[in-house]
Amino acid sequence: MSANDAPIEQAAAALRGARRIVILTGAGISAESGVPTFRAAQTGLWARYDPLELATPEAFRRDPGLVWDWYAWRRELIGAARPNAGHLTLARLERAHPDVLLVTQNVDGLHQQAGSERLIELHGNLRRNRCSREGTLLDADPGPGRPPACPGCGAPLRPDVVWFGEMLPAEALERAATAAADCDLFLSVGTSTVVEPAASLPFAALRGGATVIELNPEPTPLTARASHVLKGAAAALLPGLVEHAFGERA
Ligand code: BJW
Secondary structure, eight states, X not given: OOTTSOHHHHHHHHHHTOSSEEEEEOTHHHHTTTOOOSSOTTTSHHHHSOHHHHSSHHHHHHOHHHHXXXXXXXXXXXXXXXXXXXXXHHHHHHHHSSSEEEEEOOOSOHHHHHTOOSEEESSEEEXXXXXXXXXXXXXXXXXXXXXXXXXXXXXXXXXXXXXXXXXXXXXXXXXXXXXXXXXXXXXXXXXXXXXXXGGGHHHHHXXXXXXXXXXXXXXXXXXXXXXXXEOSOHHHHHHHHHHHHHGGGO
C-alpha cells in the first residue's frame, strides 16, 4: 500500500488483513432508508423534539401517553423503511469473513432485515414492547391503549428501548466491550460518538491496538484518533469498501 492510495483503498487493505472485526453502527447508516438521525441540525429528531420530554424514564412516568404516541409514530416510520446498501453490505461482510461482530445502537431492526445474524443491540429494539413493571418482552401487537396494559400484570407497556439514564442490557454491553478490546479492526459507521457507553467502544479498540476506520460525512470526537477516515454516506461508501477488500467473496 503506498502513500498515494486513496483512503478507501488503504481502509480496504486494513479490512482485508483483519482477523477479528467489530463494527459499530449508529443512526447514520439508516439515514438513507429514510429514518431520521437524532442530532442533525435541521432534520434530526432532537432538533424537533426534546429528549428529556420523550426519551427518559421520568418522561414516561410524567406523560406515558405522549411518550407512547411519539414512539408509535417512530414505529410507523421504521415499519415503512427498508434496509439500504449499507445494511446489505454489512450482512454480506458477515458471510465473507469468519469473525465479524456487528454492534448497533439502532433500534430500527434494519440490520436483521438485511440478514445480519451476529448482532448485538445496545439500545434495544423499537419493534418490541416490554412491561414497565416486570420487564416481560412482548413482540406481538400490544392492542389498544396509550399505552396498552401488560396482559400479565396490567402495568403500562413501554417500548423495549434504552432511555437516557437507564442501564444498557448488561450482557450485550459486556460482550460488545470485550469484543472491542480484543478485535484488530474496528469499523465505526454513522454514529456521532457522543452517547456513552457506546461512544467508548472505538477508544477501547484503539487502546487494544486495533486499527479503527471511521465512516461518516461529518467529523466526530473519534475522527482525530481514527486510523482511516472515510468521509461520506454509508450506503455510498460501504459497498466499495467491502468490494475493494474482499472482491467477489463478499
Ligand atoms: C451518516 C449519514 C449517512 C448522517 N451515512 N453517516 C459519561 C459521560 C457523560 C454522560 C454519560 C456518561 N455515561 C452515561 C452518560 C449519560 C448518557 C449520555 O451518554 N449522554 C451524552 C449525550 C452526554 N448515557 C446514558 O444515559 C446511557 N445510560 C447509561 O450510561 O447508564 C448508566 C449511567 C446513567 C447516567 C449517568 C451515568 C451512567 C443510555 C443511553 C441511551 C441512548 N438512547 C437513545 C434513544 C434510544 C431510543 C430511541 O430511539 O428513542 O439512543 S439516544 C440516541 O442516541 C439513540 C442512539 O442510539 C444514540 C446515539 O446516536 P447516534 O446513533 O450516534 O445518532 P446521531 O444522530 O447522534 O448521529 C448520527 C451520525 O450519523 C452523525 O455523526 C452523522 O454525521 C452521521 N450520518 N447521515 C453515514 N448517510
